[in-house]
Amino acid sequence: MSSGRKESAAMRFLRRWGTIVVIVLAGLGFALASPYFATVSNLNNVLFSMIVSALVSMGLTWVVMAGSFDLSIGLTVTTSSILVAFLMPVVGPWLAIVIALAAACVIGLVNGVLVTYGRLSGIVVTLGVMFVLDGINVFITGGYQVPIDYGETAFLYLGQGKLGTIGVPVIILLVIFALALIAATRTRIGHYIAAVGDNPMAAFYSGINVYRWVILAFVLSAFMSGIAGIIVTSISSSAQPVGGEGYLLEAFAAVFLGATVLGKGKPHVLGTLVGVFFLYMVDSGMNMVGFPFAARHIFQGLVLIVAVGANALLNREEVHLKFI
């Protein structure tokens, strides 16, 4: 019962813009410390390096919005990558892409159906799926990387091509971001997924098919990870059977950091992209200034806790009894 909450303009400003202010300040700091930081070519570098992570994180955003967790996204990247590399010599690049994306969607569908109709927890289901996918991947590749033939120029263009000075994958990322942003803010998809995640009971009584939207969130998450898998294969001209897990933790950091952007307190697509950008910007900046690799993780971790903590302080609940 906090009707008519009184707060100062400063508090309001902090809640809305706090995260952005921190990002801008960090950017200014790096720019002062290194002349190479605030350049177009470095911006290009940061954008290029964050593509895969950004796609995975945007995917995860849907699931967290819907009130669940998806731990299988990292391995979905690997799976789609291996599938596309394996199938390309057999069915050609385009059909291979379609099959890999379809397989990713099936993974999302399985997750979603088990979480809803199967009544299992999102953490458990996607943890299980993660292990299963890992097993399958290592099994079919024998643990070795799968190279892409140098003759597949059209496919390699997706990850390595350039339009002017901007990399093709950066453009793909921006297009997908734009589509996701529209879907999240201007269509029923984002509206209902957010409603279901916030208060499934209210959504249920409003006649919304709750399960359908939760499943869709998982499918969207897996689909975006699938796209990430294809792009990473094209960028590196090969599919790696291990290493996908790394995207998972980054994605969670980005989603929760992103939830504080603009003071929404809930994950949103734009916030996630800002979150990923921040993590990679810090990486690049600290690299240029000469911090050791370990220091970057310490800094990122602290920023995550401080940002989310400050946000929780500003959006204080009366009794806090949720510890997930």
Added chain:
Amino acid sequence: MSEAPLVELRNLEKEFAGTKALKGVSLSFASGEVHGLLGENGAGKSTLIKILTGVYSPSAGEIRLEGVPVKISSPPEAHRLGLGAVYQDAELVSSFTVGQNILLGNEPGRVALNDRAIHDEAARILAKMGIDLDVRRPAGDLSAAEMQLVTLATLFHRRYKLIVLDEPTARLSAAESEVLFRIIEGFKTQGIAIVYISHRLREVQEICDRATILRGGLVSGTLNRGEVTEDRVTGLMVDRNRSELSTFNNGESVLPDVALEVTAISTARLAPLSFKVHAGEVLGVTGPVGGGMEELARALGGITRHSGSASVRGKTVALATPIQARSAGIALIPEDRRKQALFPSLSVAENICLPVLHSLQRLLTVSPGPMRKYADGVMERLAVRPPNSSTQVRFFSGGNQQKLVIGKWMSAGAAVYIVVEPTNGVDVGAIKEIYDIILGLARGGAAVLLVSSSLRETLAMADRIMIIHDGVKVAEAPKKDWSYDELLAVTLSGISRRAA
């Protein structure tokens, strides 16, 4: 009325584990009618409503919608058929705006959403309802009453044919209630049938076209507007045939010393009130659901913010948090057992031993042996069935769960026990045992505050009875001064014929 009624119930029966909650109810609701539904606790009102909204399915009987037999298998099915309900706990999406909530599930446009269109439409609905609220406010910032009004607004686009309102004014002020009545008038002119459940007779008299009174799972009578008088309603509600409860507190355990003294306690929804409870005494607090008696229990339990002072056994105590209330010697046994008092997936032993763990531990560890022994003792004394202390609590029936909640606090030695609706959702067989346990607490020298909307229960158990109506204490008197009919009249009307 030449056509078939909008909804017709024919010989509806519902049985729960051998007990019949409905014994053949036949009733009809017409389009554009406000139909009051009255009855004591346990008369079958909520069972009837749950059948109508697809939560339960009937054991026997038939429901006809516009003359066609229908099967309402689930809440979404009820929704599809045009049967909706607003419960006391309004459900809104707190991160959405008022406007987004009002149109949730029915946004204008096909795929794309137009934010402006949603809020314009919502503003139009609110204006039509006469509610003055900014549609862009986040729902999470609304007061409880505002939430309830917004929940009502969500009904507008759902195209219900029949809407059940369950104690809709429980959270509303007088002015807000007027808004509600205007909304109901609006629904009426659209030909929607309203089923209006209330314990407040004045409201029923004011807005209902007809009122049906349930008694013991049967319709005891339907009155037309103008016939709804206190005497007739009381006559139809009171079940003369129902055997009196075999438990009766004759007041022999009351001791002279005051265990709890409350002075001018008040909350946002409770006008300042004072009272005393003696050791060994049961004070029955009753009134309409949501009328303030629950608020009193929550305030004394340290859950709701309040002002005023309280002293336990002559010592002034602070009750700002549940921990303070607990250490002051006040044990609150809440109504919602599953959510607020038990750990359903832990065993009985683990649940019961929680408040006394420190006394069971040796060298900072608690071994299962003493825990089980202690729990077995409590279970035996309370006749919990099955008597197996390693079973998870969720496998017990409602009645046995209630015994466990009391058992959990029993040996914790509180000076004051606040027991809220102790027999709600409890199987008939266990009720007497629970009453005996509660009276046992009083005989043990504790003061008991029995907060209950059941008058029968209050009359059987209490030494003194206090009535809270619309947040105001309207009467307090020893039990011997109350007759059932008089008690019912005061809880219904909120007017005491003698000085409080």
